[in-house]
Amino acid sequence: MSRWLRALAIPVAVVTAWELWAQIFGIPYETLSHPSAIVVSGWTALWDGTILTATLQTFSGALLGLFIGVMIGVVLGIPLGLFPAADAVVGPSLDALRPIPAVALLPLALLIFGFGVRMEALIVAIGCLWPVLLVTITAVRNIDARLLEIGRLLELPGSVRILRIVLPATGGRIFVGIRIAAGISLALAITVEIALNPNGLGYAMVLASQGLDPALLWAELLWVGIIGWAFNRLLLGAERRWLPATIGAVHA
Amino acid sequence: MQTSYALSGGGPIHEQIPLSTASATLASLQQPILRTRGVRVAIGHGQDRLVILDSMDIDVKPGEFLCIVGPSGCGKTTLLRLFAGLLLPTEGTVLFDGRPITGPARERAMVFQDYARALLPWRTVWANVALPYEREHVPHRERRDRAYALLERMGLKDFGDYYPGQLSGGMQQRVQIARCLAQEPRILLMDEPFGALDALTRQALQDEITRLAAERETTVVFITHDLEEAIYLGDRVIALGTKPGRIVATVDVRLVRPRHQLSTREDSQFLAHRHHLFGLLVGH
Numbered sequence: 001m002s003r004w005l006r007a008l009a010i011p012v013a014v015v016t017a018w019e020l021w022a023q024i025f026g027i028p029y030e031t032l033s034h035p036s037a038i039v040v041s042g043w044t045a046l047w048d049g050t051i052l053t054a055t056l057q058t059f060s061g062a063l064l065g066l067f068i069g070v071m072i073g074v075v076l077g078i079p080l081g082l083f084p085a086a087d088a089v090v091g092p093s094l095d096a097l098r099p100i101p102a103v104a105l106l107p108l109a110l111l112i113f114g115f116g117v118r119m120e121a122l123i124v125a126i127g128c129l130w131p132v133l134l135v136t137i138t139a140v141r142n143i144d145a146r147l148l149e150i151g152r153l154l155e156l157p158g159s160v161r162i163l164r165i166v167l168p169a170t171g172g173r174i175f176v177g178i179r180i181a182a183g184i185s186l187a188l189a190i191t192v193e194i195a196l197n198p199n200g201l202g203y204a205m206v207l208a209s210q211g212l213d214p215a216l217l218w219a220e221l222l223w224v225g226i227i228g229w230a231f232n233r234l235l236l237g238a239e240r241r242w243l244p245a246t247i248g249a250v251h252a
Numbered sequence: 253m254q255t256s257y258a259l260s261g262g263g264p265i266h267e268q269i270p271l272s273t274a275s276a277t278l279a280s281l282q283q284p285i286l287r288t289r290g291v292r293v294a295i296g297h298g299q300d301r302l303v304i305l306d307s308m309d310i311d312v313k314p315g316e317f318l319c320i321v322g323p324s325g326c327g328k329t330t331l332l333r334l335f336a337g338l339l340l341p342t343e344g345t346v347l348f349d350g351r352p353i354t355g356p357a358r359e360r361a362m363v364f365q366d367y368a369r370a371l372l373p374w375r376t377v378w379a380n381v382a383l384p385y386e387r388e389h390v391p392h393r394e395r396r397d398r399a400y401a402l403l404e405r406m407g408l409k410d411f412g413d414y415y416p417g418q419l420s421g422g423m424q425q426r427v428q429i430a431r432c433l434a435q436e437p438r439i440l441l442m443d444e445p446f447g448a449l450d451a452l453t454r455q456a457l458q459d460e461i462t463r464l465a466a467e468r469e470t471t472v473v474f475i476t477h478d479l480e481e482a483i484y485l486g487d488r489v490i491a492l493g494t495k496p497g498r499i500v501a502t503v504d505v506r507l508v509r510p511r512h513q514l515s516t517r518e519d520s521q522f523l524a525h526r527h528h529l530f531g532l533l534v535g536h
Contacts, residue, residue: 146364146369147369147372149362152338153336153358153362154435155358156386160387164372165372168374168375169372
């Protein structure tokens with residue numbers, strides 16, 4: 001309990017000082033707002049559904065992109081980690097592509113898909129691919145050679161080796177890559193919406209800014225912080241629930 | 253120069269027979285299950301070329317318990333990896349059951365010294381033992397029953413639901429042996445399996461493995477750097493020398509079975525073998 005009190009001390013002090021300052025001295029209305037006005041604005045937007053709709057749009061782009069990026073990263077990373085010969089051929093090309101920022105592909109993505117969730121997901125997927133791919137390659141390369149030898153000695157089929165040996169041995173580390181990618185996914189989805197795509201939370205913030213409604217803009221910013229925090233907690237919970245003890249354990 | 257020493261009852265009588273003659277006699281009696289001819293393993297090129305094993309001619313008879321001793325760096329682990337199919341020779345042939353070994357196979361099981369690395373830490377003990385069944389379409393229930401039957405044989409039936417990390421070293425090594433038995437091998441390749449265990453556990457497992465091998469009529473190739481262990485366990489002991497790894501001597505051990513930790517080790521033949529091999533290994 002006291003832990004929560006200590007953690008909340010600074011936010012409460014800042015908000016109180018901010019509110020008092022605004023009430024007594026006044027503030028530039030076009031950039032800042034009263035905390036009370038922000039709460040009212042956020043509450044309204046929450047209840048009339050605009051924030052929730054925007055959140056749904058942002059998350060569909062972010063999650064779809066994250067899913068695609070993680071899948072490609074893991075599926076590509078395992079063979080590249082297992083076979084140095086494959087990495088020698090594919091690796092340099094990947095290294096050449098990696099420095100291109102995902103957002104630099106925005107105009108191209110727009111040409112391919114037009115506005116909408118697919119274009120957003122494409123950018124997110126490319127941004128999420130790299131951390132997952134790199135972490136997977138390194139994790140697979142560092143599996144104890146003995147474990148892979150046991151797979152060979154028992155003449156286990158490739159699929160069994162990957163499901164029962166490679167993935168459980170690397171799951172914890174790959175999950176770190178997935179959590180990094182999850183942070184990137186939300187950031188990229190909102191970036192795409194602010195820059196180009198008329199959808200989701202990013203676009204809602206652009207509208208609030210252009211409509212000179214700082215209270216709503218601040219409320220939306222706070223909301224993005226809250227869902228980002230919740231998303232990370234959700235992934236941490238999933239990691240604790242499924243890794244590393246139970247992946248590959250025989251329950252079937 | 254390769255020599256073969258045979259000891260018969262009644263005292264340390266060294267009969268020196270050229271190996272070629274001895275193996276010719278053996279071959280006429282029984283087809284070897286494992287045979288190497290002119291095997292040479294080398295790594296590197298040119299100046300850096302290093303010969304690890306040279307002119308290895310070994311025949312292993314079916315059902316035989318063959319021990320290979322040698323100082324560290326003599327290539328005994330390399331030799332075992334050749335038998336397992338994890339490594340292919342630079343020159344020469346390695347035949348299993350008359351066919352060249354081209355890679356690992358389930359009929360040849362390998363027991364590693366470092367049991368902790370050889371078990372999957374995220375699988376329970378019984379699921380580790382059941383790992384070889386993953387390629388068969390065996391129902392879950394049956395896998396579990398079969399794994400537990402082997403665990404019971406190894407005296408571990410109460411530990412099936414633990415994780416390997418929760419077990420002592422000796423128990424983990426028993427789990428690894430149980431998993432090797434689950435693959436129903438025709439030959440057990442053991443790489444200093446008891447080297448990391450305390451003396452009492454080691455002796456218990458020595459007697460255990462002797463019984464298991466006899467019971468299942470499994471051929472065993474057992475690598476150790478412990479002379480006494482080699483003589484105590486083996487029907488035959490091959491001593492390797494270093495630089496490059498090569499056969500220094502072959503000794504037939506005709507100590508009666510079942511052997512006993514105290515009386516066998518005090519037997520005059522046992523001591524004679526020990527003196528003889530000790531002289532060979534240390535004298536080099």
